[in-house]
Amino acid sequence: MVGIRYTIWAFAASMPQAIAQSCANINPAQAATFASGYSGRVVMNGLRTPRGLIFDNEGNMLTTEQGGYGVRYIQLNDYGGTNVCVKSSKQLIQDSSINHGIALTPDGKKLFVSSLTTVWAWDYDGTTGTVSNKKTVVQGMNNGGFHRSRTLVIPRAQPDTLLVQRGSQDNVDTPAAQQSTGRSMIRAFKISSILNAPADYLAGEVLAWGLRNTVGVGEHPNGGIWSVDNGVDDMQRAGRDIHHTNPCEELNYHGQVNNTADPERGGHHGYPECYAVWDPSVIPNAAQLGLTVGTPFVMGNPGGSNTDAMCQARKAPKLCFPSHTAPLDIKFNRNGTAAYIPFHGSWNKSPPDGFRLSRVNWNPATGMPVEPSTSTTAAINIMYNANTGTCPNRCFRPVNVAFSPGGKLFMTSDTTNEIWVIGGPINEA
Template sequence: MVRFPFVAALIAILAWLSPVQSATSCGPSPSGAIRPSLASGFSMQVVATGLSKPRGILLDRAGNLLVVEQGRGVISAHTLDETNGCVSVGTSSDVTSGLNLNHGIELSSDGKTLYASSSQDVYSWAYDSSSKTVSNRADIVTNMAGSDHTTRTLLLSEKAPGMLVVTRGSTSNIDIAAANLASGHSQIKAFNLTNRTDTAYDFSSEGLRLGWGLRNDVGIAEHPSSGGIWSVENSGDQLTRMGVDIHEDNPAEELNFLGYLNGKKYAPQGGNFGYPWCFSAWSVDDLPDNGNLSVGSQYAVDADSDSNNQNKTDAYCADQLPARLVFQAHMAPLDIKFNNSAQEAWVTFHGSWDRTNPVGYKLSVVEFGKDGEPVDDLQSTTAARDVFANEDNSKCPDDCFRPVAMAFDSQGRIYLSSDASGEIYLISKASGASIPGSSPTSTPTSSTSSSASSSATATNIASNIQPSLFSGGCILSSVVTLFGLLL
C-alpha cells in the first residue's frame, strides 16, 4: 500500500517532464502510428522525417549526414544541429543528380571521394564536404543489372586501403544462374581502386571473389580488430522440401564469414555457400527427413526430386560453406556494423513479408569475443539481442518503422534509416549500459538471436525492451526502469 504515493509522485513527475521534452526539441514524433520500444539503458530520438525511402547513410568528415534516397535516386546531405543532446536537421540539399541510386554509399578515409551505387553501376565523385557538392563522376564497377535484389552495398576496407567490396544478390528467389560462377549472380567481390584504369571493372568477370552462392547478402562489414569480412544474408522465400511447405520458419537468415583482405590466409575464401541449392535450417522440426539436421545445418530443397535442383542432396549441402550464425527466418537483415570495441556487431532487420506473424522490424546486436568470432555458436537461436523494435509487430509493416542502414558518430551513437517511414532515428546507449542478455560492455564508439518461434521472439522483446513513454522526443529509459521498481 505504501507504494501508491510513490506512483502518484512519479506520475506527477512524468506529467511535468513531458512538456520539457517538447521544449528541448528532441525531434518530431515517429511517423503515423509508429510506436518504438527500447531496451533498458538506451534512448532514441527522431532526427529527420519526410525523406524518400532513405537507405544507405553515412556521416562525412564535416559531420553532415549523407543519405541515399532510393525514392528519388539521389544522395542528399543534411547539416545537423545539436542542443543539449537533441539532434535536428538544419539545412538539406541534394549532392548528386538523379542516377537511380538505390542503396550503397561509401566515403574515402580522407573524405574527398564519394561512392554510391545503382542496380547496374558503382560510381565515384570528388566530394567537397564544406559545400556538400560533387564533381568528376567516374564509373567504377558495371554490369550488375538485374530484375530482383538490386541493392549493391559498398564497403571500403580499412585494413586493406584501396579495396572496395561490392555485394550483388540473386535475380530471383531461386536464381538457377547463380550456380554458374560466370554469371556473377549472388556473389561478393573486392575491386582494387589503386590499380584501376579509366575503364570500369566488369563485376561478372573481374575482381577478387570473396564468396559465391550467397543469395542476397546486403549488409557487409569489416571487423575492426581482425580485419575479417562479415555479411548478413536474406535467405529464400516460399520454399518446399519433399513437397512440404516449409516457408513459415525456414530457411534461416545468415551471418557469413568471407575471410580477409589484409593478407591473412583463409583457405575457404572465395568458396561456395550453397545457393541456389542449399539453405540453412531454423525450425528443424518443420523439415521432412530431418534426422541429421540441426539449427544452422545446410539442407537441400525438394531433395527427393530431380526437378529444379539437379539432384542436390543434404550430403552435397553439408560440403558447402556454412553460416557462422543464423537468425529467425524472413527477418531480412540489411546492415551490419561493428563498434570500436569490436565486441558488438549491430544488425538491422528490415522485417518479414513471407510469414503469417510478422518478425524483424528491429535493431539488434550480436556479441563478438576478443578472438573476432561470435560468442554464440551456430546452433544458437538467441544470438541477436533486441535493442530497438516496434512495440507491436502485428501492426507491421503498415504502422512500423523498417530499419535499413546505420552510421556511428564520434560519440558511439547510431543513426538509423527507416525507408518505409522516411525517417532517420538516433539511438544512444548510456555509459555502463549493457546489451540485453550479455555481460556489461563499454559504451560503443564510432567505427572507422531470435527464437525459433514468434511467441518466443515476442517474449525476448518484451523482457528486454520498454515501450516509449512519450509520443515524440527522447525516450527516458531510466524513468521506465524506475517505474518498474516502484511498482
C-alpha cells in the same frame, strides 16, 4: 578590474542558455519500443525512402534516397546523448537511378554510389558538401529489376579496395550456381585501378559467392568481413511446405580482407541449392538426418548429387536468425564487442516478423560472435515495433545503420522516411 568582472559575469550568464540548448522534438511516424537502457529519437523525417547511410570525416551524414532523389548531405547539431538534430540539409547528387549503396574512402575524398547496373565515383569535399568529377567505375550488373541493391563497402584495413555486392536474379536463381553469371556474390575491386578505367563486374575478385541476397556487409575492427543474407521464400522439403520458419537468415564470414590467404576468402556459401535450418521441427526426418539449427541442407527432394552432404561441404553460416526477417546491414561498434543488425521485416510469413534493430555480442579477442552457430538467441532486440501484426504498413522498417565519428549510432527507416539516433550502451562490452 571592473571590465574583467563584467566579462566573467557575462560569460557565466550565457552558460545556462548554451547548456540548455536542445533539439525540437519530432514525433515518429510509428512509435518504437526500446529494450532496457536503450532509447532513441527521430533526427530527421520527410525523406524519400532513405536507404544507405554513412558519415564523412567532418561528421556530416550522407544518405541515399530511393524515392527518386539520389544522395542527401546533412549537417547536424549535436547537444549530447540523443539530443541531435539537423542543422542543414541539401541534395548532393540528383539521380533517380541511385537506390542504395554508398561508401567513402577513409580519407574522405572519394565518394562511391551505386544503382542497379553501375557504381560511380566522385571527388568529395565534406566541408563544403560538394562533389565533382563523376566517373563510372564498375558496370554490367543488371538483374532485370530483381534484388536491386548493390551494397558498397571500403574496408579500413584495405582502403584501396571496393567491395560490391550483387544479389540473385530470382527467388531461386539456378544459373547463379555458376560464377560466370556474376550474381549472388561479393566481388572486390582495386580502387586505384577502376578510377583509371571502369571495370565490368565480372572482372572483380570473388570474395564470396553462393549468397542469395546479401544486402548487409560490414567490417569488424580486426579487418574481418561479415555479411547477412536473406534466405529463399516459399521453401519446401520432401513435399512439405516449411517456408514459414525456414530457412534461417544467415550471418556469414568472409575472412580478413587484408589477408589473401585467409581460408574463408572466396568461399561458396551454398545458394542456389543450399540453405540453413532455423526450425528443424517442421523438416521431415530432421533428427535422423542430423539437421539442427544452422545446419546446411538442400531444398526440395534430396537425390543424386543434390544432397545435404553436398551442402555441408560448403561454407556454413556462423549464426542464424529467424526466417524472413530480412537483415539489411551489419555494423560493428568501435571496440568490436557488438554488431548492430537492422531487420527490415517479412512479407512471406504470418504474423509478420522482423521490423527491429538487434545487437549481437562479439568476442573481440577471437573476432567471432559470442554465441555458437546453433544459437537461437544471439540477436538481442534493442528497438522494435511492439505489434508486428500491423506491419509493414504501420511500422518503422530499419534499413541501414551507421556510426558517427563520435561513436553514435544512427538508423534509416525507409517506410516512415526517417533517420533515428539510438542511445544506450552502444559501445560497451
